[in-house]
Each structure stands twice: as structure tokens, then as C-alpha cells.
Amino acid sequence: MRGCARGRIFICRVRSSLPPHQLQSRFPQLCKAGSHDDVAEVVNIALSGIAIKPLSHVPAAIPLRLENQYFALDLSTDAARAMLEAGNCTFYSPESLGDVKLELFAVLRS
Numbered sequence: 001m002r003g004c005a006r007g008r009i010f011i012c013r014v015r016s017s018l019p020p021h022q023l024q025s026r027f028p029q030l031c032k033a034g035s036h037d038d039v040a041e042v043v044n045i046a047l048s049g050i051a052i053k054p055l056s057h058v059p060a061a062i063p064l065r066l067e068n069q070y071f072a073l074d075l076s077t078d079a080a081r082a083m084l085e086a087g088n089c090t091f092y093s094p095e096s097l098g099d100v101k102l103e104l105f106a107v108l109r110s
Contacts, residue, residue, distance in 0.1 A: 007108055007109055008106045008107055008108055008109060009059070009072055009073075009075070009106075009107055009109055010072065010073040010075060010089075010104060010105070010106055010107075011055065011058075011059065011062060011070060011071070011072055011073075011104070011105045011106075011107055012033075012052070012070070012071045012072075012073065012091075012102055012103070012104055012105075013062065013065065013068045013069075013070055013102070013103040013104075013105065014027055014068060014069050014070070014071060014100060014101070014102050014103075015065075015067055015068045015069075015100070015101040015102075016069075016097055016098040016099060016100045016101070017098035017099045018097060018098040020069060023069050023097070023098075024054050024069050025054075026096070026097060027052065027054075027069065027071060027093075027097060028051075028052040028053060028054060028071060030093070030094050030096060030097055031052055031091060031092065031093050031094075031097065031100075032048075032049040032091065032092040033049050033050040033052060033073055033083075033089065033090070033091050033092075034049040034050050034079045034080075034082065034083050034089070034090065035079075035082050035083040035085075035086035035088055035089070035090065036086070036088050036090045037086065038079055038082055038083065038086075038090075039090040039091070039092050043092050049079055049092075050073050050074060050075075050077055050079045050080045050083065051073070051074035051077060052071050052072070052073060052074070053071060053072050053074060054069065054070070054071055055070040055071060055072055058070045059107045061105075061107045061108070062105055062107060089104060091104075
């Protein structure tokens with residue numbers, strides 16, 4: 001994963017039992033992303049982890065599925081650098097987000 005971030009963006013494709021408009025606003029607030037060690041700590045002491053931002057435009061490299069919402073990880077943060085250095089990525093999704101299905105893509109910047 002260390003070399004994976006160069007010139008790439010990390011996109012999450014998310015499907016949930018929540019209505020799309022609720023998922024769009026709640027997923028970035030409630031989901032925690034980072035390295036395995038960081039996410040465990042972030043959840044236990046209620047920190048934010050890597051910032052997750054909703055996307056209004058899905059990169060062409062990702063097949064669009066209308067029932068999903070799309071989000072980008074902010075790789076400019078210390079938490080993101082720690083994740084890339086650790087070589088792993090973990091997501092924590094609370095039950096309040098419903099039955100979540102998540103896919104992570106690394107896509108070349110266009």
C-alpha cells in the first residue's frame with residue numbers, strides 16, 4: 001500500500017440499508033478509517049480518523065452503481081500517512097449506519 005497512494009485517490013463505494021440521502025451525510029461523520037492500530041484507538045477515544053468526503057463525481061475508472069454512494073479518503077492527513085506507512089486500511093462502521101457494504105478503490109488522479 002506504501003507505493004499505492006502516489007498519484008492516486010482512494011474511493012469508497014458504499015451501500016447501506018439507510019436511504020441514500022442519510023448515508024451521504026452520516027457516513028463521513030460516523031465511519032472511521034485508518035490503519036488497523038489507529039482505528040482501534042480512534043473508536044475507543046472518539047477521534048475522527050481519516051477524513052471521508054462525499055463525492056459528487058465518480059471517476060470513470062470506477063463502475064457506477066446507482067444504489068451506492070461514493071466517498072473519498074483525504075490522504076493529506078497524518079492519519080492517512082500512518083495508514084499508508086502501515087500498509088493496511090481498516091474501516092469501522094457503527095450499527096447506526098445500517099447494513100453497510102464497502103469497497104475501496106485506488107484510482108489514478110485524472
